[in-house]
Amino acid sequence: MTAHPIAANDGISADRREEVLAAAAECFMRRGYEATSMDDVAEMLGATKGRVYHHFRSKPELFFEVFRRAISILAREAGVHETGPGTAAARLRRMARAHVLCMMETQTFQRNLTLGVDLYRFGETSAEHRATLEELMDLRRAYEDAFRRTFAAGKADGSLAAPDPSLAMRTLLGAINWVAVWYSPRPGETRAHREALADGIVDQVLQGYLA
Amino acid sequence: MTAHPIAANDGISADRREEVLAAAAECFMRRGYEATSMDDVAEMLGATKGRVYHHFRSKPELFFEVFRRAISILAREAGVHETGPGTAAARLRRMARAHVLCMMETQTFQRNLTLGVDLYRFGETSAEHRATLEELMDLRRAYEDAFRRTFAAGKADGSLAAPDPSLAMRTLLGAINWVAVWYSPRPGETRAHREALADGIVDQVLQGYLA
DNA sequence: ACCCGAACATACTCCAGAGTATGTCCCTGC
DNA sequence: GCAGGGACATACTCTGGAGTATGTTCGGGT
Numbered sequence: 001m002t003a004h005p006i007a008a009n010d011g012i013s014a015d016r017r018e019e020v021l022a023a024a025a026e027c028f029m030r031r032g033y034e035a036t037s038m039d040d041v042a043e044m045l046g047a048t049k050g051r052v053y054h055h056f057r058s059k060p061e062l063f064f065e066v067f068r069r070a071i072s073i074l075a076r077e078a079g080v081h082e083t084g085p086g087t088a089a090a091r092l093r094r095m096a097r098a099h100v101l102c103m104m105e106t107q108t109f110q111r112n113l114t115l116g117v118d119l120y121r122f123g124e125t126s127a128e129h130r131a132t133l134e135e136l137m138d139l140r141r142a143y144e145d146a147f148r149r150t151f152a153a154g155k156a157d158g159s160l161a162a163p164d165p166s167l168a169m170r171t172l173l174g175a176i177n178w179v180a181v182w183y184s185p186r187p188g189e190t191r192a193h194r195e196a197l198a199d200g201i202v203d204q205v206l207q208g209y210l211a
Numbered sequence: 212m213t214a215h216p217i218a219a220n221d222g223i224s225a226d227r228r229e230e231v232l233a234a235a236a237e238c239f240m241r242r243g244y245e246a247t248s249m250d251d252v253a254e255m256l257g258a259t260k261g262r263v264y265h266h267f268r269s270k271p272e273l274f275f276e277v278f279r280r281a282i283s284i285l286a287r288e289a290g291v292h293e294t295g296p297g298t299a300a301a302r303l304r305r306m307a308r309a310h311v312l313c314m315m316e317t318q319t320f321q322r323n324l325t326l327g328v329d330l331y332r333f334g335e336t337s338a339e340h341r342a343t344l345e346e347l348m349d350l351r352r353a354y355e356d357a358f359r360r361t362f363a364a365g366k367a368d369g370s371l372a373a374p375d376p377s378l379a380m381r382t383l384l385g386a387i388n389w390v391a392v393w394y395s396p397r398p399g400e401t402r403a404h405r406e407a408l409a410d411g412i413v414d415q416v417l418q419g420y421l422a
Numbered sequence: 423a424c425c426c427g428a429a430c431a432t433a434c435t436c437c438a439g440a441g442t443a444t445g446t447c448c449c450t451g452c
Numbered sequence: 453g454c455a456g457g458g459a460c461a462t463a464c465t466c467t468g469g470a471g472t473a474t475g476t477t478c479g480g481g482t
Contacts (some may be wrong), residue, residue: 013428028334032326034245037469050431114325115243115459117392122241156461164411170393171386171416178385181328200375205382208418227459261439261443261461270440 017055019045024052025066025108033063033115050189060129064136067116070109071139077102082146088154093206095150098184103180110180113140144169150208161211168209175205228266230256232374235263236277244326245275271340275347278327281320282350288313293357301367304417306358307387309411314391321391324351355380362420372422379420386416 023044027036038059042048058060063116084091103110117140119125120133145167154160162168179201186193216260227291238247249270251276253260267273282313295302314321328351330336360379365371374404397404 007422016429032245032329034243038393038471039469048431051429054429054473080390114392118243157311162415165413170389170414174389175382175386175416176390178388179383181325181385184382201382204373204379205421206419207388208415224458249441250439259461262459264441265459 007147011146020052021057021065021069024062024113026064028063028115029111033119057167060125064132065110068134068139070113071143074099074102079143079146082150087159088150088157089159089210090197091155092150092160093202095147096172096174096202096206097198100176100179100201101194102175104183104194105186107183144173147161147173159166160209162209172205172209176201189202231263231266232276232280235273236323237272239277239326240319240322244330255416258294271336275343277320277323278347280305281324282354284317285310286354287315290354293361298370299361299372300369300421303361303365303371304413306361307413307417308409311387312405313414315396315405315409316385318391318394328362355384358384370422371420373420383416383420387412393401
Protein backbone atom coordinates (compact mmCIF):
# COMPACT_ATOMS: atom_id res chain seq x y z
CA MET A 1 0.00 0.00 0.00
CA THR A 2 2.32 2.70 1.28
CA ALA A 3 5.75 3.21 -0.28
CA HIS A 4 8.30 1.12 1.55
CA PRO A 5 12.06 1.58 1.35
CA ILE A 6 12.46 -1.88 -0.15
CA ALA A 7 9.90 -2.19 -2.91
CA ALA A 8 11.12 -5.60 -4.03
CA ASN A 9 10.26 -7.20 -0.70
CA ASP A 10 6.78 -5.76 -0.89
CA GLY A 11 6.27 -7.27 -4.30
CA ILE A 12 7.28 -10.72 -3.13
CA SER A 13 5.01 -10.49 -0.14
CA ALA A 14 2.11 -9.42 -2.34
CA ASP A 15 2.70 -12.37 -4.65
CA ARG A 16 2.55 -14.86 -1.81
CA ARG A 17 -0.69 -13.35 -0.65
CA GLU A 18 -1.93 -13.63 -4.21
CA GLU A 19 -1.19 -17.34 -4.23
CA VAL A 20 -3.36 -17.85 -1.19
CA LEU A 21 -6.15 -15.87 -2.81
CA ALA A 22 -5.99 -17.94 -5.99
CA ALA A 23 -6.02 -21.20 -4.04
CA ALA A 24 -9.03 -19.99 -2.08
CA ALA A 25 -10.88 -19.09 -5.26
CA GLU A 26 -10.21 -22.55 -6.63
CA CYS A 27 -11.47 -24.27 -3.49
CA PHE A 28 -14.55 -22.08 -3.08
CA MET A 29 -15.46 -22.63 -6.69
CA ARG A 30 -15.18 -26.40 -6.42
CA ARG A 31 -16.77 -27.17 -3.08
CA GLY A 32 -18.70 -24.00 -2.38
CA TYR A 33 -18.14 -21.61 0.48
CA GLU A 34 -19.27 -23.62 3.48
CA ALA A 35 -17.83 -26.92 2.32
CA THR A 36 -14.39 -25.41 1.95
CA SER A 37 -12.24 -25.60 5.05
CA MET A 38 -9.26 -23.41 5.71
CA ASP A 39 -7.22 -26.60 5.77
CA ASP A 40 -8.42 -27.33 2.24
CA VAL A 41 -7.07 -24.02 1.05
CA ALA A 42 -3.80 -24.63 2.85
CA GLU A 43 -3.46 -28.13 1.44
CA MET A 44 -3.91 -26.83 -2.08
CA LEU A 45 -0.95 -24.56 -1.39
CA GLY A 46 1.10 -27.35 0.10
CA ALA A 47 1.10 -25.37 3.32
CA THR A 48 -0.81 -25.17 6.60
CA LYS A 49 -3.51 -22.98 8.06
CA GLY A 50 -0.85 -20.78 9.55
CA ARG A 51 -0.04 -19.33 6.19
CA VAL A 52 -3.66 -18.64 5.30
CA TYR A 53 -4.44 -16.95 8.60
CA HIS A 54 -1.26 -14.94 8.31
CA HIS A 55 -2.61 -13.20 5.22
CA PHE A 56 -6.35 -13.16 5.96
CA ARG A 57 -8.09 -12.64 9.24
CA SER A 58 -10.96 -15.06 8.78
CA LYS A 59 -12.74 -17.27 6.30
CA PRO A 60 -15.40 -14.71 5.43
CA GLU A 61 -12.81 -12.02 4.76
CA LEU A 62 -10.89 -14.40 2.54
CA PHE A 63 -14.03 -15.06 0.53
CA PHE A 64 -14.86 -11.37 0.34
CA GLU A 65 -11.46 -10.69 -1.17
CA VAL A 66 -12.06 -13.35 -3.80
CA PHE A 67 -15.39 -11.77 -4.59
CA ARG A 68 -13.95 -8.29 -4.77
CA ARG A 69 -11.20 -9.47 -7.07
CA ALA A 70 -13.72 -11.13 -9.38
CA ILE A 71 -15.71 -7.94 -9.84
CA SER A 72 -12.65 -5.78 -10.23
CA ILE A 73 -11.48 -8.02 -13.09
CA LEU A 74 -14.87 -7.73 -14.77
CA ALA A 75 -14.98 -3.98 -14.34
CA ARG A 76 -11.50 -3.58 -15.76
CA GLU A 77 -11.91 -5.96 -18.71
CA ALA A 78 -15.54 -5.46 -19.67
CA GLY A 79 -16.91 -2.43 -17.84
CA VAL A 80 -14.44 -0.07 -19.47
CA HIS A 81 -15.99 -0.67 -22.87
CA GLU A 82 -19.12 1.16 -21.83
CA THR A 83 -17.42 4.36 -22.84
CA GLY A 84 -16.02 3.80 -26.29
CA PRO A 85 -16.54 4.48 -29.96
CA GLY A 86 -19.46 3.31 -32.10
CA THR A 87 -23.13 2.68 -31.48
CA ALA A 88 -24.50 1.32 -28.23
CA ALA A 89 -24.87 -2.05 -29.95
CA ALA A 90 -21.19 -2.05 -30.83
CA ARG A 91 -20.18 -1.16 -27.30
CA LEU A 92 -22.52 -3.78 -25.85
CA ARG A 93 -20.92 -6.37 -28.08
CA ARG A 94 -17.45 -5.50 -26.84
CA MET A 95 -18.63 -5.60 -23.25
CA ALA A 96 -20.33 -8.96 -23.64
CA ARG A 97 -17.38 -10.42 -25.48
CA ALA A 98 -14.94 -9.34 -22.79
CA HIS A 99 -17.33 -10.65 -20.13
CA VAL A 100 -17.47 -14.08 -21.74
CA LEU A 101 -13.69 -14.20 -22.00
CA CYS A 102 -13.45 -13.38 -18.30
CA MET A 103 -15.87 -16.21 -17.52
CA MET A 104 -13.61 -18.60 -19.38
CA GLU A 105 -10.21 -17.35 -18.31
CA THR A 106 -10.82 -16.37 -14.71
CA GLN A 107 -13.52 -18.95 -14.10
CA THR A 108 -12.26 -19.76 -10.62
CA PHE A 109 -12.89 -16.22 -9.48
CA GLN A 110 -16.03 -15.53 -11.49
CA ARG A 111 -18.02 -18.49 -10.27
CA ASN A 112 -17.72 -17.12 -6.78
CA LEU A 113 -19.88 -14.18 -7.72
CA THR A 114 -22.95 -16.39 -7.70
CA LEU A 115 -21.86 -17.89 -4.40
CA GLY A 116 -21.57 -14.43 -2.96
CA VAL A 117 -25.07 -13.50 -4.03
CA ASP A 118 -26.40 -16.67 -2.44
CA LEU A 119 -24.50 -15.87 0.73
CA TYR A 120 -26.05 -12.45 0.74
CA ARG A 121 -29.62 -13.61 0.27
CA PHE A 122 -29.73 -15.45 3.56
CA GLY A 123 -26.37 -15.24 5.23
CA GLU A 124 -26.13 -15.40 8.99
CA THR A 125 -23.23 -13.02 8.96
CA SER A 126 -23.36 -10.37 11.62
CA ALA A 127 -22.95 -6.62 11.60
CA GLU A 128 -19.51 -6.01 10.18
CA HIS A 129 -19.67 -8.78 7.58
CA ARG A 130 -23.14 -7.70 6.66
CA ALA A 131 -21.86 -4.23 5.83
CA THR A 132 -19.08 -5.64 3.69
CA LEU A 133 -21.57 -7.83 1.86
CA GLU A 134 -23.76 -4.84 1.13
CA GLU A 135 -20.78 -3.03 -0.29
CA LEU A 136 -19.88 -5.99 -2.49
CA MET A 137 -23.44 -6.25 -3.76
CA ASP A 138 -23.29 -2.58 -4.64
CA LEU A 139 -20.15 -3.19 -6.66
CA ARG A 140 -21.93 -5.96 -8.51
CA ARG A 141 -24.97 -3.81 -9.09
CA ALA A 142 -22.78 -1.03 -10.37
CA TYR A 143 -21.19 -3.38 -12.88
CA GLU A 144 -24.55 -4.68 -14.07
CA ASP A 145 -25.80 -1.14 -14.40
CA ALA A 146 -23.26 -0.55 -17.14
CA PHE A 147 -25.17 -3.11 -19.20
CA ARG A 148 -28.51 -1.61 -18.27
CA ARG A 149 -27.35 1.86 -19.29
CA THR A 150 -25.99 0.60 -22.57
CA PHE A 151 -29.32 -1.03 -23.39
CA ALA A 152 -31.01 2.25 -22.63
CA ALA A 153 -28.49 4.11 -24.79
CA GLY A 154 -29.20 1.67 -27.61
CA LYS A 155 -32.86 2.46 -27.35
CA ALA A 156 -31.96 6.13 -27.71
CA ASP A 157 -29.53 5.85 -30.62
CA GLY A 158 -31.71 3.26 -32.34
CA SER A 159 -29.14 0.48 -32.45
CA LEU A 160 -30.85 -1.77 -29.91
CA ALA A 161 -34.46 -2.89 -29.50
CA ALA A 162 -34.97 -3.53 -25.81
CA PRO A 163 -38.47 -2.71 -24.54
CA ASP A 164 -37.28 -3.23 -20.98
CA PRO A 165 -33.55 -2.48 -20.53
CA SER A 166 -33.59 -4.01 -17.08
CA LEU A 167 -35.05 -7.28 -18.31
CA ALA A 168 -32.74 -7.30 -21.31
CA MET A 169 -29.76 -6.92 -19.03
CA ARG A 170 -30.88 -9.89 -16.97
CA THR A 171 -31.45 -12.27 -19.84
CA LEU A 172 -28.21 -11.25 -21.51
CA LEU A 173 -26.18 -11.59 -18.33
CA GLY A 174 -27.88 -14.89 -17.64
CA ALA A 175 -26.80 -16.30 -20.95
CA ILE A 176 -23.22 -15.15 -20.65
CA ASN A 177 -22.81 -15.78 -16.94
CA TRP A 178 -23.88 -19.34 -17.54
CA VAL A 179 -20.72 -19.81 -19.57
CA ALA A 180 -18.76 -20.09 -16.33
CA VAL A 181 -20.97 -23.03 -15.39
CA TRP A 182 -20.54 -25.25 -18.41
CA TYR A 183 -17.25 -24.13 -19.90
CA SER A 184 -14.09 -26.05 -19.15
CA PRO A 185 -10.89 -25.39 -21.05
CA ARG A 186 -9.84 -28.06 -23.52
CA PRO A 187 -6.24 -29.21 -23.20
CA GLY A 188 -4.02 -27.33 -25.61
CA GLU A 189 -6.64 -24.66 -26.12
CA THR A 190 -5.36 -21.33 -27.37
CA ARG A 191 -6.49 -17.81 -26.70
CA ALA A 192 -7.61 -17.47 -30.32
CA HIS A 193 -9.84 -20.48 -29.88
CA ARG A 194 -11.51 -18.94 -26.86
CA GLU A 195 -12.01 -15.66 -28.70
CA ALA A 196 -13.70 -17.48 -31.55
CA LEU A 197 -15.99 -19.27 -29.12
CA ALA A 198 -16.78 -16.00 -27.35
CA ASP A 199 -17.61 -14.36 -30.66
CA GLY A 200 -19.93 -17.22 -31.55
CA ILE A 201 -21.76 -16.93 -28.25
CA VAL A 202 -22.08 -13.17 -28.37
CA ASP A 203 -23.19 -13.16 -32.01
CA GLN A 204 -25.99 -15.54 -31.26
CA VAL A 205 -27.15 -14.07 -28.00
CA LEU A 206 -27.05 -10.45 -29.13
CA GLN A 207 -29.16 -11.24 -32.17
CA GLY A 208 -32.25 -11.01 -30.00
CA TYR A 209 -31.61 -7.40 -29.02
CA LEU A 210 -30.55 -5.78 -32.27
CA ALA A 211 -32.86 -3.23 -33.80
CA MET B 212 -45.24 -47.37 -3.80
CA THR B 213 -47.02 -50.71 -3.48
CA ALA B 214 -50.76 -50.85 -2.90
CA HIS B 215 -51.53 -50.92 0.81
CA PRO B 216 -54.82 -52.01 2.35
CA ILE B 217 -55.45 -48.54 3.80
CA ALA B 218 -54.84 -46.04 1.01
CA ALA B 219 -55.91 -43.03 3.09
CA ASN B 220 -53.21 -43.58 5.65
CA ASP B 221 -50.66 -43.81 2.90
CA GLY B 222 -51.78 -40.51 1.49
CA ILE B 223 -51.48 -38.73 4.82
CA SER B 224 -48.05 -40.20 5.41
CA ALA B 225 -46.93 -39.15 1.93
CA ASP B 226 -48.09 -35.59 2.60
CA ARG B 227 -46.06 -35.33 5.78
CA ARG B 228 -43.01 -36.58 3.95
CA GLU B 229 -43.75 -34.00 1.30
CA GLU B 230 -43.69 -31.24 3.88
CA VAL B 231 -40.23 -32.26 4.96
CA LEU B 232 -39.06 -32.30 1.36
CA ALA B 233 -40.42 -28.80 0.73
CA ALA B 234 -38.80 -27.45 3.87
CA ALA B 235 -35.50 -28.99 2.84
CA ALA B 236 -35.73 -27.43 -0.61
CA GLU B 237 -36.35 -24.05 0.97
CA CYS B 238 -33.37 -24.36 3.30
CA PHE B 239 -30.99 -25.72 0.69
CA MET B 240 -31.94 -22.95 -1.67
CA ARG B 241 -31.32 -20.26 0.92
CA ARG B 242 -28.15 -21.37 2.63
CA GLY B 243 -26.79 -23.89 0.16
CA TYR B 244 -26.26 -27.56 0.77
CA GLU B 245 -23.40 -27.59 3.26
CA ALA B 246 -24.57 -24.62 5.26
CA THR B 247 -27.96 -26.21 5.87
CA SER B 248 -28.15 -28.32 8.98
CA MET B 249 -30.73 -30.98 9.60
CA ASP B 250 -31.82 -28.92 12.58
CA ASP B 251 -32.47 -26.00 10.24
CA VAL B 252 -34.82 -28.11 8.18
CA ALA B 253 -36.55 -29.34 11.32
CA GLU B 254 -36.88 -25.83 12.72
CA MET B 255 -38.54 -24.64 9.53
CA LEU B 256 -41.10 -27.37 10.09
CA GLY B 257 -41.54 -26.48 13.74
CA ALA B 258 -40.28 -29.95 14.54
CA THR B 259 -37.06 -31.73 15.48
CA LYS B 260 -34.46 -33.79 13.71
CA GLY B 261 -36.35 -36.92 14.65
CA ARG B 262 -39.01 -36.17 12.09
CA VAL B 263 -36.53 -35.49 9.30
CA TYR B 264 -34.52 -38.64 9.94
CA HIS B 265 -37.71 -40.64 10.16
CA HIS B 266 -38.48 -39.85 6.51
CA PHE B 267 -34.97 -39.62 5.04
CA ARG B 268 -31.96 -41.70 5.87
CA SER B 269 -29.33 -38.98 5.60
CA LYS B 270 -28.67 -35.45 4.50
CA PRO B 271 -27.35 -36.42 1.06
CA GLU B 272 -30.38 -38.58 0.37
CA LEU B 273 -32.65 -35.76 1.39
CA PHE B 274 -30.92 -33.46 -1.05
CA PHE B 275 -31.01 -36.05 -3.81
CA GLU B 276 -34.76 -36.30 -3.44
CA VAL B 277 -35.09 -32.54 -3.77
CA PHE B 278 -32.97 -32.64 -6.89
CA ARG B 279 -34.93 -35.52 -8.37
CA ARG B 280 -38.18 -33.74 -7.71
CA ALA B 281 -36.92 -30.59 -9.40
CA ILE B 282 -36.07 -32.40 -12.61
CA SER B 283 -39.25 -34.40 -12.62
CA ILE B 284 -41.24 -31.17 -12.45
CA LEU B 285 -39.29 -29.73 -15.36
CA ALA B 286 -39.68 -32.87 -17.42
CA ARG B 287 -43.41 -32.98 -16.78
CA GLU B 288 -44.10 -29.28 -17.38
CA ALA B 289 -41.61 -28.39 -20.10
CA GLY B 290 -40.11 -31.58 -21.48
CA VAL B 291 -43.45 -32.90 -22.67
CA HIS B 292 -43.75 -30.08 -25.20
CA GLU B 293 -40.92 -31.55 -27.23
CA THR B 294 -43.46 -33.75 -28.95
CA GLY B 295 -46.26 -31.49 -30.04
CA PRO B 296 -47.79 -29.69 -32.99
CA GLY B 297 -46.20 -26.94 -35.04
CA THR B 298 -42.68 -26.13 -36.14
CA ALA B 299 -39.63 -26.79 -34.00
CA ALA B 300 -39.56 -23.07 -33.23
CA ALA B 301 -43.12 -23.23 -31.90
CA ARG B 302 -42.35 -26.25 -29.75
CA LEU B 303 -39.16 -24.65 -28.46
CA ARG B 304 -41.15 -21.61 -27.47
CA ARG B 305 -43.62 -23.69 -25.48
CA MET B 306 -40.77 -25.55 -23.78
CA ALA B 307 -38.92 -22.38 -22.86
CA ARG B 308 -42.06 -20.70 -21.62
CA ALA B 309 -42.96 -23.62 -19.38
CA HIS B 310 -39.37 -23.75 -18.16
CA VAL B 311 -39.42 -20.11 -17.15
CA LEU B 312 -42.70 -20.56 -15.31
CA CYS B 313 -41.19 -23.48 -13.41
CA MET B 314 -38.24 -21.31 -12.43
CA MET B 315 -40.63 -18.77 -11.00
CA GLU B 316 -43.20 -21.02 -9.37
CA THR B 317 -41.05 -23.84 -8.06
CA GLN B 318 -37.99 -21.71 -7.48
CA THR B 319 -37.13 -23.42 -4.21
CA PHE B 320 -36.69 -26.73 -5.97
CA GLN B 321 -35.19 -25.47 -9.20
CA ARG B 322 -32.35 -23.51 -7.68
CA ASN B 323 -31.10 -26.74 -6.18
CA LEU B 324 -30.31 -28.05 -9.64
CA THR B 325 -27.30 -25.76 -9.84
CA LEU B 326 -26.27 -26.79 -6.35
CA GLY B 327 -26.43 -30.41 -7.39
CA VAL B 328 -24.21 -29.82 -10.38
CA ASP B 329 -21.70 -28.07 -8.16
CA LEU B 330 -21.83 -30.95 -5.73
CA TYR B 331 -21.18 -33.35 -8.58
CA ARG B 332 -18.19 -31.49 -9.98
CA PHE B 333 -16.10 -32.04 -6.90
CA GLY B 334 -18.12 -33.83 -4.29
CA GLU B 335 -16.38 -36.03 -1.78
CA THR B 336 -19.30 -38.40 -1.75
CA SER B 337 -18.35 -42.03 -1.72
CA ALA B 338 -19.39 -45.00 -3.82
CA GLU B 339 -23.14 -45.25 -3.32
CA HIS B 340 -23.78 -41.51 -3.34
CA ARG B 341 -21.52 -41.15 -6.33
CA ALA B 342 -23.68 -43.57 -8.27
CA THR B 343 -26.84 -41.71 -7.35
CA LEU B 344 -25.26 -38.44 -8.41
CA GLU B 345 -24.33 -39.91 -11.77
CA GLU B 346 -27.91 -41.01 -12.23
CA LEU B 347 -29.21 -37.55 -11.36
CA MET B 348 -26.80 -35.91 -13.78
CA ASP B 349 -28.06 -38.27 -16.46
CA LEU B 350 -31.60 -37.15 -15.76
CA ARG B 351 -30.53 -33.56 -16.15
CA ARG B 352 -28.64 -34.30 -19.32
CA ALA B 353 -31.67 -36.09 -20.70
CA TYR B 354 -33.82 -33.05 -20.02
CA GLU B 355 -31.35 -30.70 -21.66
CA ASP B 356 -31.12 -33.01 -24.65
CA ALA B 357 -34.74 -32.27 -25.42
CA PHE B 358 -33.69 -28.69 -26.11
CA ARG B 359 -30.69 -29.77 -28.10
CA ARG B 360 -32.83 -32.07 -30.26
CA THR B 361 -35.39 -29.37 -30.84
CA PHE B 362 -32.70 -26.99 -32.03
CA ALA B 363 -31.49 -29.68 -34.41
CA ALA B 364 -35.06 -30.28 -35.58
CA GLY B 365 -35.42 -26.56 -36.19
CA LYS B 366 -32.37 -26.64 -38.38
CA ALA B 367 -33.98 -29.43 -40.36
CA ASP B 368 -37.44 -27.91 -40.75
CA GLY B 369 -35.97 -24.45 -41.34
CA SER B 370 -37.70 -22.72 -38.45
CA LEU B 371 -34.54 -22.19 -36.38
CA ALA B 372 -31.10 -20.89 -37.28
CA ALA B 373 -28.68 -22.53 -34.87
CA PRO B 374 -25.27 -23.25 -36.35
CA ASP B 375 -24.37 -25.25 -33.25
CA PRO B 376 -27.43 -26.79 -31.52
CA SER B 377 -25.37 -27.67 -28.50
CA LEU B 378 -24.16 -24.13 -28.01
CA ALA B 379 -27.60 -22.73 -28.69
CA MET B 380 -29.04 -24.97 -26.01
CA ARG B 381 -26.48 -23.70 -23.52
CA THR B 382 -27.01 -20.02 -24.14
CA LEU B 383 -30.78 -20.41 -24.14
CA LEU B 384 -30.82 -22.45 -20.95
CA GLY B 385 -28.41 -20.00 -19.38
CA ALA B 386 -30.72 -17.10 -20.03
CA ILE B 387 -33.82 -18.87 -18.72
CA ASN B 388 -32.16 -20.69 -15.84
CA TRP B 389 -30.90 -17.36 -14.60
CA VAL B 390 -34.49 -16.37 -13.97
CA ALA B 391 -34.46 -18.49 -10.83
CA VAL B 392 -31.56 -16.38 -9.58
CA TRP B 393 -33.04 -12.91 -9.87
CA TYR B 394 -36.78 -13.50 -9.80
CA SER B 395 -38.70 -13.06 -6.58
CA PRO B 396 -42.47 -13.03 -6.51
CA ARG B 397 -44.09 -9.67 -5.91
CA PRO B 398 -46.73 -9.66 -3.21
CA GLY B 399 -50.17 -10.08 -4.71
CA GLU B 400 -48.74 -11.31 -7.97
CA THR B 401 -51.06 -13.37 -10.10
CA ARG B 402 -50.45 -16.29 -12.40
CA ALA B 403 -51.39 -14.15 -15.39
CA HIS B 404 -48.71 -11.66 -14.42
CA ARG B 405 -46.09 -14.37 -14.34
CA GLU B 406 -47.20 -15.69 -17.70
CA ALA B 407 -46.86 -12.25 -19.22
CA LEU B 408 -43.38 -11.90 -17.80
CA ALA B 409 -42.46 -15.36 -19.08
CA ASP B 410 -43.74 -14.45 -22.53
CA GLY B 411 -41.68 -11.29 -22.52
CA ILE B 412 -38.53 -13.15 -21.60
CA VAL B 413 -39.06 -15.93 -24.10
CA ASP B 414 -39.95 -13.53 -26.90
CA GLN B 415 -36.77 -11.60 -26.43
CA VAL B 416 -34.41 -14.50 -25.90
CA LEU B 417 -35.76 -16.64 -28.74
CA GLN B 418 -35.35 -13.81 -31.20
CA GLY B 419 -31.70 -14.72 -31.56
CA TYR B 420 -32.43 -18.22 -32.82
CA LEU B 421 -35.25 -17.72 -35.27
CA ALA B 422 -34.54 -18.35 -38.94
C1' DA C 423 27.22 -10.59 16.56
C1' DC C 424 22.71 -9.43 17.77
C1' DC C 425 18.00 -8.18 17.46
C1' DC C 426 13.57 -8.09 15.46
C1' DG C 427 9.77 -8.82 12.84
C1' DA C 428 7.75 -11.02 8.74
C1' DA C 429 6.26 -15.44 7.40
C1' DC C 430 5.13 -19.24 8.33
C1' DA C 431 4.42 -24.33 11.11
C1' DT C 432 2.64 -26.91 15.24
C1' DA C 433 -0.37 -27.88 18.71
C1' DC C 434 -3.84 -26.89 20.91
C1' DT C 435 -9.32 -25.29 22.22
C1' DC C 436 -14.01 -25.37 21.41
C1' DC C 437 -18.38 -25.68 19.26
C1' DA C 438 -21.63 -26.82 15.70
C1' DG C 439 -23.72 -30.27 13.40
C1' DA C 440 -24.46 -35.34 11.56
C1' DG C 441 -25.94 -39.39 13.07
C1' DT C 442 -27.86 -42.66 16.80
C1' DA C 443 -30.18 -44.78 20.68
C1' DT C 444 -34.03 -44.64 23.23
C1' DG C 445 -38.34 -43.01 25.01
C1' DT C 446 -43.24 -41.60 24.12
C1' DC C 447 -47.85 -41.17 22.06
C1' DC C 448 -51.48 -42.73 19.44
C1' DC C 449 -53.92 -45.28 16.13
C1' DT C 450 -55.13 -49.74 14.23
C1' DG C 451 -56.01 -54.52 13.92
C1' DC C 452 -57.21 -58.56 16.55
C1' DG D 453 -58.27 -53.80 26.05
C1' DC D 454 -54.10 -54.94 24.41
C1' DA D 455 -50.11 -55.78 21.35
C1' DG D 456 -47.52 -53.61 17.84
C1' DG D 457 -45.81 -50.44 14.83
C1' DG D 458 -45.76 -45.79 12.69
C1' DA D 459 -44.48 -41.11 13.69
C1' DC D 460 -42.28 -38.51 15.95
C1' DA D 461 -39.38 -36.05 20.42
C1' DT D 462 -35.35 -36.20 23.59
C1' DA D 463 -30.88 -36.96 24.83
C1' DC D 464 -27.02 -38.40 23.84
C1' DT D 465 -21.99 -39.33 20.98
C1' DC D 466 -18.33 -37.99 18.12
C1' DT D 467 -15.94 -35.86 14.44
C1' DG D 468 -14.58 -32.08 11.57
C1' DG D 469 -13.45 -27.51 11.17
C1' DA D 470 -12.77 -22.37 12.71
C1' DG D 471 -9.98 -19.84 15.30
C1' DT D 472 -5.87 -19.16 18.60
C1' DA D 473 -1.58 -19.40 21.16
C1' DT D 474 2.92 -20.40 20.74
C1' DG D 475 7.15 -22.04 18.62
C1' DT D 476 10.53 -21.70 14.67
C1' DT D 477 13.15 -19.97 10.76
C1' DC D 478 15.38 -16.55 8.20
C1' DG D 479 16.68 -12.29 6.12
C1' DG D 480 17.90 -7.47 6.87
C1' DG D 481 19.13 -3.49 9.72
C1' DT D 482 22.50 -1.56 13.18
